[in-house]
Amino acid sequence: MTITRRTFVLSAAAASVLPALNAFATVDEATQAVDKILSGRSAQVGRVTLEIPPLVENGNLVTMKVSVQSPMTEADYVRTIHIVAEGNPLPNVVSFFLSPRSGRAAVTTRIRLGDSQRVRAIAQMNDGSFWQGDAATLVTLAACTEV
Amino acid sequence: MSRSSQTLQSNEKLQRNEMLQRNEMLQSNEMLQRNEMLQSNEMLQRNEMLQRNEMLQRNEMLQRNVISQGNVISQGNVTLRDNPRPGGSQTVLSCLLQKRLSLAILFLLAIFLPFHAPSHADPVGAERQSSYVLMSPDTKAMQDDPLLNPATFAVLDGQVLWQEIAGKKNQSCASCHGDATVSMKGVAASFPKLNAAGQLLNLTGRINQCRTEQQSATPFAFESKPLLAISAFVANQSKGMPITVERTPANEAALASGQRLFNQRMGQLNLSCAQCHAERAGQKLAGNPIPQAHPTAYPIYRLEWQAVGSLERRLRNCLVGVRAEPFAFGSTELLELELFLAWRARAMLLESPGVRP
Amino acid sequence: MSKTSRTIVTMPATAKKGEILEIRIIVQHDMESGFRHTETGQRIPRDIIRDFRCTYNGVEVFRVELHPAMGANPLIVFTTTATESGTLEFKWSGDNGYASSTTSTLTVT
Numbered sequence: 001m002t003i004t005r006r007t008f009v010l011s012a013a014a015a016s017v018l019p020a021l022n023a024f025a026t027v028d029e030a031t032q033a034v035d036k037i038l039s040g041r042s043a044q045v046g047r048v049t050l051e052i053p054p055l056v057e058n059g060n061l062v063t064m065k066v067s068v069q070s071p072m073t074e075a076d077y078v079r080t081i082h083i084v085a086e087g088n089p090l091p092n093v094v095s096f097f098l099s100p101r102s103g104r105a106a107v108t109t110r111i112r113l114g115d116s117q118r119v120r121a122i123a124q125m126n127d128g129s130f131w132q133g134d135a136a137t138l139v140t141l142a143a144c145t146e147v
Numbered sequence: 148m149s150r151s152s153q154t155l156q157s158n159e160k161l162q163r164n165e166m167l168q169r170n171e172m173l174q175s176n177e178m179l180q181r182n183e184m185l186q187s188n189e190m191l192q193r194n195e196m197l198q199r200n201e202m203l204q205r206n207e208m209l210q211r212n213v214i215s216q217g218n219v220i221s222q223g224n225v226t227l228r229d230n231p232r233p234g235g236s237q238t239v240l241s242c243l244l245q246k247r248l249s250l251a252i253l254f255l256l257a258i259f260l261p262f263h264a265p266s267h268a269d270p271v272g273a274e275r276q277s278s279y280v281l282m283s284p285d286t287k288a289m290q291d292d293p294l295l296n297p298a299t300f301a302v303l304d305g306q307v308l309w310q311e312i313a314g315k316k317n318q319s320c321a322s323c324h325g326d327a328t329v330s331m332k333g334v335a336a337s338f339p340k341l342n343a344a345g346q347l348l349n350l351t352g353r354i355n356q357c358r359t360e361q362q363s364a365t366p367f368a369f370e371s372k373p374l375l376a377i378s379a380f381v382a383n384q385s386k387g388m389p390i391t392v393e394r395t396p397a398n399e400a401a402l403a404s405g406q407r408l409f410n411q412r413m414g415q416l417n418l419s420c421a422q423c424h425a426e427r428a429g430q431k432l433a434g435n436p437i438p439q440a441h442p443t444a445y446p447i448y449r450l451e452w453q454a455v456g457s458l459e460r461r462l463r464n465c466l467v468g469v470r471a472e473p474f475a476f477g478s479t480e481l482l483e484l485e486l487f488l489a490w491r492a493r494a495m496l497l498e499s500p501g502v503r504p
Numbered sequence: 505m506s507k508t509s510r511t512i513v514t515m516p517a518t519a520k521k522g523e524i525l526e527i528r529i530i531v532q533h534d535m536e537s538g539f540r541h542t543e544t545g546q547r548i549p550r551d552i553i554r555d556f557r558c559t560y561n562g563v564e565v566f567r568v569e570l571h572p573a574m575g576a577n578p579l580i581v582f583t584t585t586a587t588e589s590g591t592l593e594f595k596w597s598g599d600n601g602y603a604s605s606t607t608s609t610l611t612v613t
Contacts, residue, residue, distance in 0.1 A: 053285050057435075057504035058450035061297070061575040063285050088573050089539055097567040101560070101585050103524035108581035112537065112573045140434055142451045142504070144468030294514050297577045300532040303510055453534070453576045 026087055030120070033084050033091035037122050041130055048081075048133030050121040052113075059113040059139040068105035068123045068131065072098075078105040080124045087117025113139050266426035270439055275495060278438030282504065286450070290502035298379060298448035298500035301372075301455045305380025308373055314364025320377070323361065331384040336497050337391045339486045340398065347401050347482045351378050351457060369476035375455045379446050382499035389496055390443070392489040405487025408480060414471030420484075435504075441492035442485070444501025455500065458485055509533055511606040513594060518611045519586035527558070530579040531596055531604065537572040553578060553598035561590035570598070586612045 034043075051065040068078045077100045083093040096107050105123070113119070120134040270276070279287065293299045309320045309327055324330040339349040348356060354377055355366035367374035394402055409420045423432065424440035431437065445458045452460075459481050463473035474480040514528040531553065538550025556568040556578075565584045584592075589612045596604045 053283060055283070057283050057286055060450045060453050061289070063289075085573060090572060092571045093573040094571060095569040096582070097569075099565055101563075101565045101587065102583055103585040104583045106583060108579075110575035110579050112575050142435065144464060146449075146451050146464050146467075294512055294528065294530065295579065299512070300510055300577060304508060307508075 026085075026089065026091060030084050030086040030091040034082075034120065034122060037082050037084075037124075038130055041128070043122055043130035043132040045132055047131040048121050048123050050083075050119060050133045050135040052119060052135045052137045054137055056113060056137055056139045058142065059115070061110050062113050062137070062139075063108065064111050064119070065106065065108040066096075066121045066133075067107075070105045070125070072100055072102055072105055074100045075126075077102070077126050078123050079126050081105070081107065082122045082124075083111070084120045084122065085111075085113060085117060086120070087113065087115040089114065093119070113137065115139055266422075269421065269425035269491075270428060275441060275492065276439055277441055277443045277495065277498065278503065279444065279498060279501070281436045281438055282502075286502055286504055290444075290498065296448065296500065296502055298446070298455050298502065301376045301379040301446070301448075302383050302500060304372070304376035305378070305383075308377050309380060314358065314362035316361070316363045318362050320357070323357075327380065327384055331381045333385055333388050333391065335378075335382040335385040335499065336388045339482055339489060340392065341401075345397070347398070347479070347486060349458075349482055349485050350381065351459075352477065352482070354378060354381070370457060370460055375446055375457065378457065379455060379500045382446060382497065385497045386499055387496055389494045390489055390492050392486065392493055394490060398486060401483050401486050402490055405483035405485070405490075408484045409487055409491075414466065414469035416469040418469045420465070440488065441495055442488050443492055443495050444498040444503065446499065447501040447503045450502070450504050458488075509596075509602070509604050511594065511596070511604060513606055513608050515592075515608060515610070517609070518613065521586060521588070521612050523586045524583050525586055525610075526581060526583050527592075528579070528581045529556075529594055529606075530577060532577055533596075533598075533602070535570075535572070535574055535576045535578065539572065551599045551602075553596050553602060555595075555597045556580060557595045558582070558584065559593045559595075560584060561588065586610065588612050 047069045049067050049069075051067075052062060056062050064083070066081055066083065068081065070076060070078045072078065078098050080098070081096045083095070084091050085093050093111050094109060098105055098107075116136075116138045118134050118136045120132060122130055122132045124130050279290065282290075289295050289297070293302075306327075309324075312319045312322075320327070335350055338353065339347055342348055342353070342356065351367075351369075351374055354374065358364045358366045367377075409425075412419045412422075420440065423437050428437050428439040442458050445461075446455050447461075448455050449461070459476050462481055462484060463476075466473040474484075509532045511529060511531045516525055519525055533553050534551070535553065536548055536551040538547070538552075540548045542548060550572060552572055552574070553570050556570065557564055558566040566582050568580060570578065589610060591607050591609055594606045594608075596602070
């Protein structure tokens with residue numbers, strides 16, 4: 001079977017794009033990462049607030065605050081908060097492990113975001129239940145290449 | 148809310164506690180040099196030092212601060228990188244495509260800019276603004292609070308290096324210059340300038356001149372961490388002070404040369420500094436606001452670099468941006484351009500060390 | 505050769521029992537993500553802090569698992585309840601044997 005020029009050009013174009021596509025396949029990876037955290041359970045939307053500036057000047061250092069509504073008592077407290085990014089090469093960003101001694105379930109840190117994306121926060125309570133929140137952000141890059 | 152002097156007392160306790168004993172244990176290995184750094188941090192803990200250091204002026208911060216010495220227990224294979232970090236330009240693969248996109252936009256803008264975008268004369272006097280005003284509140288907060296500012300570590304490193312004996316003459320910066328908070332006040336704001344031999348120097352050049360001529364030590368490599376640290380520390384002593392570079396008979400020629408370079412079209416994109424930073428400052432380039440390009444915050448922690456860097460590094464990047472061969476570190480062209488930029492920004496206040504996106 | 509890694513802790517020196525304290529900690533570390541390349545195209549290997557723990561008189565009260573997406577010179581702002589006077593210890597550990605520890609004292613009335 002002869003390959004037409006059109007077929008060759010189209011498949012070559014497709015082949016050149018494929019490796020780049022892998023770099024962008026992170027929404028699925030993020031979902032997998034979240035599934036791994038949930039291990040079969042589901043996460044209710046609510047109680048978790050993720051604050052990221054809606055427009056970020058540079059994705060290398062983005063201030064992020066996550067807080068969960070919780071009395072943080074022995075009977076009712078947040079055990080872990082996981083941050084998962086949908087547009088980074090690796091979905092897991094950071095995980096916080098709290099205790100009733102934390103007083104408040106609120107943590108601020110600075111993270112890297114490689115692209116405009118949705119970032120998700122999954123919190124697990126001491127009773128095993130999961131709650132989630134998210135924030136979408138636009139990440140701009142410097143106008144000129146840097147060395 | 149008033150806090151007692153507990154912080155001062157607990158600071159003194161820090162000096163006496165086990166941590167310092169562990170420091171002595173670590174004297175035998177390479178941490179010895181770093182111990183001097185840790186011990187020098189004692190200076191930080193003394194309240195008067197804190198008050199004199201503009202960085203930590205806010206009273207609330209003073210009372211609440213516990214500046215602890217990070218005691219590194221083990222180092223493993225960690226190495227000190229004296230040389231500029233190899234130029235890894237981006238953190239993720241996806242940025243490569245965006246780089247190409249922004250280059251394409253830049254190219255198109257370069258073609259259309261001179262013909263379609265309205266322009267104005269170089270802002271002067273009170274029209275001049277630091278690029279600080281263009282930043283998001285988040286980034287501004289990062290610069291304003293020394294405890295959030297990633298460049299603070301460079302300043303602290305510089306403070307320690309200030310005391311470090313170097314070279315055949317066994318002198319440190321402090322041996323001649325004593326207390327930097329006194330001797331270096333206003334110094335960074337006066338550079339670039341000519342030395343006694345009529346040679347034009349910027350601050351890092353002057354630091355290296357001291358290294359070779361006064362300390363008989365090897366000069367620091369351009370853009371190396373120690374050089375950036377000392378320049379951050381020295382520049383910080385001029386924070387809040389106006390730039391004092393003026394036109395003099397001695398620097399006139401260099402200044403004129405720098406001005407010519409500022410106005411000269413360069414590179415494949417055939418753009419001059421003035422076309423963007425003078426005529427179109429405040430307008431957007433590939434989505435980013437164009438600053439007026441006053442060097443009021445150097446050395447800066449540039450988020451794009453994820454590191455502290457000098458004005459020369461930034462200028463070289465601009466040259467790469469217009470697809471010109473960048474002038475070498477320490478070259479006459481860069482020095483003349485720096486001189487012109489400092490003169491252009493005369494009387495503007497220094498913010499060093501700054502944070503920029 | 506060794507690299508300096510300084511930690512700056514900001515927290516009150518005194519507190520009332522039961523008061524929730526905000527602790528701000530920042531550590532000097534490049535957090536090399538492992539996704540950057542040299543000019544010649546070689547990948548720079550990952551070298552990051554992986555773990556942060558805060559103990560309060562020996563009891564762990566807060567822990568963090570860090571991944572390459574954490575920014576350089578990691579900053580963490582968290583809270584803990586003032587229960588008794590004593591020592592808070594802040595420990596970082598990570599790739600290539602990196603380990604660093606800082607303490608601060610707290611007086612609780």
